[in-house]
Amino acid sequence: MLTIDKISKTFFPGTVNERKALVDLDLKLDEGDFVTVIGSNGAGKSTLLNAISGRYTVDSGSIEIDGKRVNRLKEHQRAKYVGRVFQDPMAGTAPDLTIEQNLALAERRGRSRGLGLALTRALRERFRDELTSLELGLEQRLTAKVGLLSGGQRQALSLLMAGFTQPRILLLDEHTAALDPQRAALVTDLTERIVAQGGLTTLMVTHNMEQALKLGNRLIMMHEGRIVFQATAEQKQQLTVPLLLAEFAKIKGATFDDRALLA
């Protein structure tokens, strides 16, 4: 489904600021895989997601989605394959549009154009039902501007929208990191539900190792632009946070940052 073959990305090559963000990285995701990605600061996790989404082009190697090489496609051209929820709750939704308008845009993405933001009664009912399932009271606020919502509410909405668009691959970039523990737990549960309901192939970056172990069917650990450890679904069940830390400690000179240790 997603085949990444030896991709490399170096920022500012040949200068004092040179940073090798990805080094000959291989990764294959099968349909429906939900892979969690952990690693220290600067390991290359966000760059990996940016390379898949097309925000950055890679220097070498290939990225295929459903057997189609997407290296040369720009970010907006890949948007029909790739859904993304960012750490920043402000990033995934249009603040000046209402909740129902945001949902309508997501619902129509990749389908017939020219419908504008017109909403049928049936569509409104569907949105109301979906929002009710979030248990955030948003079903009462269909015509409220999204800019008025809290960070957790916006992340929940972003996830719901990602579920509507049914991307071929969903990229979650520390999407619960900016939320308080209660909201983070809610959005984590919602993530599980939306990914399972849509059977979405998902890559989720997190610094929270409990979350990385709890969610998904595979786990990868990155360090210095490479995947240095992988766990299958079965292996993941045997893993604990201390075991993961021990795995990381095996990598010479590496230490997890405080944020990861506290997570």
Ligand SMILES: Nc1ncnc2c1ncn2[C@@H]1O[C@H](COP(=O)(O)OP(=O)(O)OP(=O)(O)O)[C@@H](O)[C@H]1O
């Ligand atoms: N736009 C950029 N310009 C220059 N260097 C960059 C850029 N983006 C990332 N880097 C560098 O590439 C390396 C990998 O960064 P990346 O953001 O992918 O790490 P990360 O694993 O997501 O880290 P974190 O957990 O801190 O978010 C780092 O050395 C970083 O400084």
